[in-house]
Amino acid sequence: MSSAAAARLSSAELHSYRSALFSKEQSRQRSLYPRTEKIEVSLQGPGLQGTLLVMNRGVSSPYSCARHLSEWHVKSSAIALVDGELWHMHRPLTRSCDLTFLTFKDKDPQIANQAYWRSCAALLGQVLDGAFKDEYSVEILKIPEIPVTAGAFCCDLVLDPRLDSWTPTEENLRSLTRDALQLIQKDLPWEPLEVSASVALEIFSHSRFKQEEVEERAACSGTVLLYRCGDHVMLSEAPLIGRTGLCSQYEVTAVHTLGEQEQGIQRRAQGLSLPVNLTAHHTVWRKLRKRAEKLVEIPSIKTVTLTSEATPPPPKQ
Numbered sequence: 001m002s003s004a005a006a007a008r009l010s011s012a013e014l015h016s017y018r019s020a021l022f023s024k025e026q027s028r029q030r031s032l033y034p035r036t037e038k039i040e041v042s043l044q045g046p047g048l049q050g051t052l053l054v055m056n057r058g059v060s061s062p063y064s065c066a067r068h069l070s071e072w073h074v075k076s077s078a079i080a081l082v083d084g085e086l087w088h089m090h091r092p093l094t095r096s097c098d099l100t101f102l103t104f105k106d107k108d109p110q111i112a113n114q115a116y117w118r119s120c121a122a123l124l125g126q127v128l129d130g131a132f133k134d135e136y137s138v139e140i141l142k143i144p145e146i147p148v149t150a151g152a153f154c155c156d157l158v159l160d161p162r163l164d165s166w167t168p169t170e171e172n173l174r175s176l177t178r179d180a181l182q183l184i185q186k187d188l189p190w191e192p193l194e195v196s197a198s199v200a201l202e203i204f205s206h207s208r209f210k211q212e213e214v215e216e217r218a219a220c221s222g223t224v225l226l227y228r229c230g231d232h233v234m235l236s237e238a239p240l241i242g243r244t245g246l247c248s249q250y251e252v253t254a255v256h257t258l259g260e261q262e263q264g265i266q267r268r269a270q271g272l273s274l275p276v277n278l279t280a281h282h283t284v285w286r287k288l289r290k291r292a293e294k295l296v297e298i299p300s301i302k303t304v305t306l307t308s309e310a311t312p313p314p315p316k317q
Helices: 002-007 011-030 062-067 071-076 110-129 170-186 197-203 208-221 282-293
Strands: 038-044 052-056 079-082 085-087 097-102 138-140 153-159 191-196 223-229 232-236 247-261 264-275
Touching: 011 191, 011 197, 011 223, 011 232, 052 062, 062 071, 062 097, 079 110, 097 110, 110 138, 110 153, 110 170, 110 223, 110 232, 110 247, 110 264, 138 208, 170 247, 170 264, 191 197, 197 208, 197 223, 208 223, 208 232, 247 282, 264 282
Parallel strands: 038 097
Antiparallel strands: 038 052, 079 085, 079 097, 138 153, 153 264, 191 223, 223 232, 247 264
C-alpha cells in the first residue's frame, strides 16, 4: 500500500504533504497555550550569571532568549541546556528554568560538536532525498549516531532497485555538495516538534521504512521527535543545532555500498564539515577529506560485495 501511494506522489508533493501535516500539528500544540503565562529564565554561563529574563510559556524558546542578549548569542549558540537537559534552540520553553547556551568555542564543545555532526548527517539525508528524479524511489534510513572522532558523518539509504549497480562519480559527489551548500546559504532553521506515534505514522504514511522507525522510537515513550528544514520533515533521536547557516565548510565525500539487507541494497553516504569560525586550511582539509572517504564501520551492518556490468543513470544535476 505504501509503495502504491508513494508512486502517485512526486517528491515535491510528498514533501508538501508531510510539511502540511507538520504545520497542522504545530498549530494544534501552540493552541494549547491560549493565554500568555510568564516564566522566569535564569541564564547561566560566562558573563550571564544573575541575568533573569521573563518570557512567555509555550511560545518563547532559547533562540528568543538569545535575541534579548546580543547578536553574538544569536549567531554563535548552536544548542542549549535547559535545567541540564539538551534543548533545541527553537523548542518552546514550558517552565521556569535555568538556561545555558552552548557554542563550538566552549571550553568543552563536545555536546555542541555531537549535535553538529548529527545535523550534518540530517542535512545530507535531505539532499539525498531530493537528488534523484521522481521516477526513482529514495528511502533515507535511520541516521546512525556517529561520534565526531569517526572522521565522517553518515546517512544510510536504500535506492530504487533500478539503481542497484550505480556507482557515484566525483561529479555526482560535487553535485550533492553543491545542493548542501545551497541549503546552508539559505540559513534555514531546523524546527523541532515532538509528536505522538499516531501523528508521525500519518506524516510518514507513504514510507514503510519510516513507519517502522516511528514504531521503534515510540516503543518507550510513545512520542517521537520530528524536525522540519524548509519543507523536508525527518525523524531524529536527539536535538539538532539551530540552523543550517551554522555549517561552513561542507563536502559529501563518498557513497559506499554496504550490501543486501532486508530493505534492499543499503548504502552509506558520508561527508565532512566544519562549523562557522572553525574553517581549516586547504592542506588540512584535504587530509581530513581523505580520511572521510573511508567507510565508517558500524558493527551491526554486514557488508556483502556486489558486482554488476550495468550502470544506471546518475542523480539529476
